[in-house]
Amino acid sequence: MTPAEEKLLIERCKQGDQAAFDKLIRAYERRVYNLAYRLSGNYDEANDISVDAFLRVFQAIRLFRGDANFSTWLFRIVTNVYLDRRKRMKNRQHLSLEEYIELEENSVARQVEDPSPGPQATIEQTERWEKLQEAINALPDYQRAMIVLYHTEGLSYEEIAQVMSLNIGTVKSRLNRARLLLREKLEPIKELFGS
Amino acid sequence: MQCQTAQELFSDYIAQELDRAMTLSLEHHLSACPACRDEVAALRRTWQALDRMPRVDLPPYFHENLISRIVAEQARVEQEAAARRAAWDWRWLFRPRQLAFGAAALALVLASAEVIQTQRAALGPVGWVTSLFRHPSQQPHIRVEWAPENPADPARRGTLIVRWYAMPATPDSGLTYSVLTGPQDTSVSTGVLFQPDTDARIQLEQRPETVRIRVTGATTRFRREWSLTLPKASGP
Numbered sequence: 274m275t276p277a278e279e280k281l282l283i284e285r286c287k288q289g290d291q292a293a294f295d296k297l298i299r300a301y302e303r304r305v306y307n308l309a310y311r312l313s314g315n316y317d318e319a320n321d322i323s324v325d326a327f328l329r330v331f332q333a334i335r336l337f338r339g340d341a342n343f344s345t346w347l348f349r350i351v352t353n354v355y356l357d358r359r360k361r362m363k364n365r366q367h368l369s370l371e372e373y374i375e376l377e378e379n380s381v382a383r384q385v386e387d388p389s390p391g392p393q394a395t396i397e398q399t400e401r402w403e404k405l406q407e408a409i410n411a412l413p414d415y416q417r418a419m420i421v422l423y424h425t426e427g428l429s430y431e432e433i434a435q436v437m438s439l440n441i442g443t444v445k446s447r448l449n450r451a452r453l454l455l456r457e458k459l460e461p462i463k464e465l466f467g468s
Numbered sequence: 469m470q471c472q473t474a475q476e477l478f479s480d481y482i483a484q485e486l487d488r489a490m491t492l493s494l495e496h497h498l499s500a501c502p503a504c505r506d507e508v509a510a511l512r513r514t515w516q517a518l519d520r521m522p523r524v525d526l527p528p529y530f531h532e533n534l535i536s537r538i539v540a541e542q543a544r545v546e547q548e549a550a551a552r553r554a555a556w557d558w559r560w561l562f563r564p565r566q567l568a569f570g571a572a573a574l575a576l577v578l579a580s581a582e583v584i585q586t587q588r589a590a591l592g593p594v595g596w597v598t599s600l601f602r603h604p605s606q607q608p609h610i611r612v613e614w615a616p617e618n619p620a621d622p623a624r625r626g627t628l629i630v631r632w633y634a635m636p637a638t639p640d641s642g643l644t645y646s647v648l649t650g651p652q653d654t655s656v657s658t659g660v661l662f663q664p665d666t667d668a669r670i671q672l673e674q675r676p677e678t679v680r681i682r683v684t685g686a687t688t689r690f691r692r693e694w695s696l697t698l699p700k701a702s703g704p
Binding site: 291294295298299302303306307310311316319320323324327328331332401402405406420424425445446448449452453455456459460463466 | 475476478479507510511515518522524526531533534539541542
């Protein structure tokens with residue numbers, strides 16, 4: 274979708290066009306869900322965060338003025354939903370690495386998209402991503418948000434500054450500290466990352 | 469360069485965002501500090517791993533569930549808006565405009581009640597009820613005429629003719645009808661002169677410019693007065 278098409282779609286959403294909103298959701302739902310998953314480290318919570326975020330978008334789309342990119346505005350909402358939930362659920366921990374989803378007749382392990390071939394490579398990579406996600410989960414909430422926005426969503430420092438209402442200098446220094454802390458947490462399993 | 473200062477530059481160094489002078493300074497420190505060198509290498513691997521994190525699939529029916537939640541939310545918002553529109557907000561009553569309107573309406577109701585009470589007293593219960601159904605031409609009204617004795621000189625001596633239409637008779641009604649013709653109310657004829665649908669004739673020396681008809685209640689505070697301009701002279 275080009276920026277002009279997206280702008281038109283957003284205008285239709287503001288008019289209450291449900292078909293346009295459906296299309297806008299389809300364009301962003303996977304990124305939103307991934308961001309929510311990387312932030313929360315939990316599939317069910319990622320689902321709840323995504324739904325809450327899109328509901329907030331639906332309620333507030335008329336207030337979107339287009340000063341920032343829609344994606345930046347959307348990620349800000351997702352991040353805020355995550356941080357709000359963290360504040361409320363401070364004492365609840367979801368650190369299980371094996372997540373299952375229920376289907377009608379049986380339960381299956383959720384699959385992580387992985388383009389590399391070979392069962393051994395798949396096992397090693399799956400373990401690597403799980404450990405990395407586990408290390409991300411152990412970061413303080415704001416550092417976790419910065420790491421995810423920069424590395425998995427590819428936002429620039431400026432966009433992260435907009436999402437988190439901080440100046441760029443603060444974003445850069447905090448992100449550097451977050452990376453160093455993450456590296457420290459990965460030190461015991463550094464062999465997984467090719468040391 | 470101290471290790472702590474060097475650490476603050478690691479991210480910018482890996483992202484190649486340091487200027488040349490700072491890069492050379494940091495690399496000079498790294499060449500002499502194995503701990504920082506190892507730290508940079510580990511950080512670079514972490515960075516690369518983060519950048520390669522795979523995307524996860526959406527759960528089954530994610531989109532459908534999300535849309536149904538949004539549709540439900542839209543219905544809830546519309547329902548709440550409708551409920552708010554229909555809700556009675558008692559504070560609305562105490563706004564200045566509403567208070568002023570309420571006071572005016574109350575005064576009108578009280579005045580109307582006074583008039584109705586007087587009319588009922590004057591007409592009696594049956595008379596008052598039947599009066600409500602009368603044709604407008606049959607509603608109570610008064611007509612005055614001036615009949616000079618000498619048509620050639622209409623301003624001098626003549627007869628003032630007053631006729632009630634559908635008015636209750638005195639004194640049974642408890643009302644007193646007075647006809648005031650002089651500037652200082654010097655010429656007063658009491659209500660005993662008048663009978664329903666009959667003329668009251670008052671001999672006057674001069675044709676009055678205006679005639680005032682006053683009706684007062686015997687037992688209530690009712691008092692009404694109309695000022696009528698006489699039409700041109702007519703025959704007696």
